[in-house]
Amino acid sequence: MFTRPKKNLPGGIPSYIIPDNGVEFKNNILSHICENRKITVLPSQKYNPNNKPHIERFFRTLTFSFSQKLKGTTFSNPTSRGEYNSKNNANLTLSDLKALLHEWIESIYHQSPHSGIDNRVPTIFWKESVKHTPVLSMSEDEVNILLRIPMERTVNNGRIQVNYLTYYSHCLVRDNLNKKKVTILIDRTNLAKIYVRDPDDKNSFIPADSTNPSYTENLSLYEHVSIQEEKKNISRKDLQALGDKADILARWNLLVRIQESYAANKKLKKLKLDTPSKIKNLINHFSNSVVTYNQVNGSSTTHQESEIVDEYITLSTLNHNEPTTNAPPKSDDDEDSTYESMSI
Structure with missing residues (x-):
């Protein structure tokens, strides 16, 4: 949404949002994004679907015009599903589903007349509106940095420790940063690099690379936590002998166990x-x-x-x-x- 205007598509940074009351919408990532981009968060009224009528309407349209048209749909209830075997007909990966949803939104939903805007087509209505009101947007790099987990850690001679991993940047070797707490941003899907918010410039971020890149490249946070558990199966003597390579060995052992488990589950x-x-x-x-x-x-x-x-x-x-x-x-x-x- 934040980068869409740069692709000549409807979107941008909203002035306010009304999130759901679910726990997943009350995390520090959302708070961090809203604070950084000056987005106002309006609390949703409990037990009042009319508080977000456009969202409820969109989900209804999404369900009947998209979701239930896909192979493997479970329909709204067992009665509607009838004898249809959803499991046997399911053939989409998560990537397939995302691609189809994007195509449906761009080619169908945004090109169809909407009663909420006097039966106008959204894309045409949007292009007319932005001529009078500037749209704020972000680059892909800015979004990549911002949509990460914020944490506080201490800088120690240019190094930062996070979950038994060490990150370093020569830009962090400063007298005013040493032994100081800073805000770092972590990508939970790839631990190869973190970003550190510059205390001297809140809108500037310093990249810090992992000191063990052969282990952290494309390593997810969930996988890393599992690997640390796997390391407990390696003797202390071997851990000392392997050093940094112990993480790589534990990662390999974990992958082998996953493959064996998959084969067993298949049988x-x-x-x-x-x-x-x-x-x-x-x-x-x-x-x-x-x-x-x-x-x-x-x-x-x-x-x-x-x-x-x-x-x-x-x-x-x-x-x-x-x-x-x-x-x-x-x-x-x-x-x-x-x-x-x-x-x-």
Whole structure:
């Protein structure tokens, strides 16, 4: 929104916003942005949807004109969904969804007449309006800096420590900054660099690079926290020997565990899809073959029933036990044929 005017699109820095009362809208990032750009925050009235009628109307239009037109939609409720299998029809990634939403807003929503502006087309109405009122905007670089998590940290000889990571900039080696607290801005999706607000110029930011770039490049904050937990599995002796490389090793170990977990979940998903129908058939088969105690003078088990129980045990063993042989790993096709052979 902040950079759109530079692309000749409707948008810019708003004069005021009315955020929702959800916890996600009461964070320090939003407060930081509004304070930095002099945006007024008007509190939303609780339990009063008419306080933001345009937003409620937009969400309604978004739901029926966009969301429910996509493959894999869950519709508004189970009744509307009916027999439609949302899970099997879902085929969009998050990137796909963002691209489609952007196209829908630009090509359809902003090009359609809106009753709220006397049935005018928003893009045309906007272009006429900005001729009389200047629009404030920001560059991509400014937005990239501003939309980060603000924190306070202390400068120590040009270095700043954040979550067991060290950042350095020669611009921070100043007498008036040493041992002083400063505001830093962190990108939670990439910890390779931070920005430090210059105490001498509140609108100026100093970049500081990680002292361990091979580890922090494209490293998210969530991943970093998980890696620090993974490091606890490495012995103290090895940690001392590895030094900075310990983080890289822990990151590698974490990725390996994620891949193994993904492979296991993939097998489990296949198992969950196959097992219910197999067990149901087994129970039906079992029920039809049972000979009760009253029918056979105290004998409650038939030869056929015994075979079915053995088959159930075999199925359970196949489902839950990993192979103990040193056979080469099976391909996806081999896995499928293995599950298909588990017929009851």
